[in-house]
Amino acid sequence: MAVNNLPLDMLSPINNDLFGGIRVRPSVKFATQDSDETIYILARRHIITNFGWIFNLAVAAVLPVILIYLLVSYTANVGAIIPPIYLEVFPFLYYSSLFTYTLINLDDWYYNVILVTNKRIINYRYNPLVTYTIEEAELVNIQDVSQTEVGVIPSFFNYGDVFVETAGKDTRLEFKSIPKPTWFRNVLAELARLSRNSEP
């Protein structure tokens, strides 16, 4: 069932990108990895999907500076409006919250991972502080792979959603905002075909 004779040229068109959106043959281990299991692809959401929270972070980081600047510009004595004791404490608490926000969002991006091995696909779906789900499907059970790209930004940056239908009830894996979805879909379909052919 394992696809050990994967044509190398199938993986070669993709270079490992700088931000790890797609990594081919990554040096990664996972908890339930078998001794004879090789990871072919590690995929995450496209790096551009982080733009939203980074923008929020940037706005939140400069907001207090702007507020203080406006207060100093229009008021002679800031200390009369905000007691100095709060000016000592609040910035540290505030920027510390922003740091936590950054770490949680980095985790959200970093640990929402899809692993394609020579035996199966594993989808790690992580929703920070709420849920953590792991789905997996044997390559041999893959029946249909499809992709969608909706909107201007996904088309421009070449990322989209890939859906995998597998045998059995309620088995549809969704991979969101995958870079190079056409290549990814093609590899999955090819691996499924090779896996079926290698069955005794």
Next chain:
Amino acid sequence: MNILVFLQNLFTSFTGNSITRTFYNTIHLGLITYGLIHLLISVVAWRESLNLRRQITTRTGSILNIFHIINVISILILLIITIEVLR
């Protein structure tokens, strides 16, 4: 104006503190509660990060986890300083 003074006196007679004092006490309590909730969220995020790193072992995951630990320790120190400063 007399009504305002009356209300202030009424408030003071009930609570034993002036409105201004009560206002600042409420803000102090709010800041400390905020710090405690922040600490709780950070600890949960750190634990989650640790569990995720056990699922998928990478070097970047270890670095992220170290940042989480630094974050939790810094919030703890900050909370202690905040309580001391506001006391």
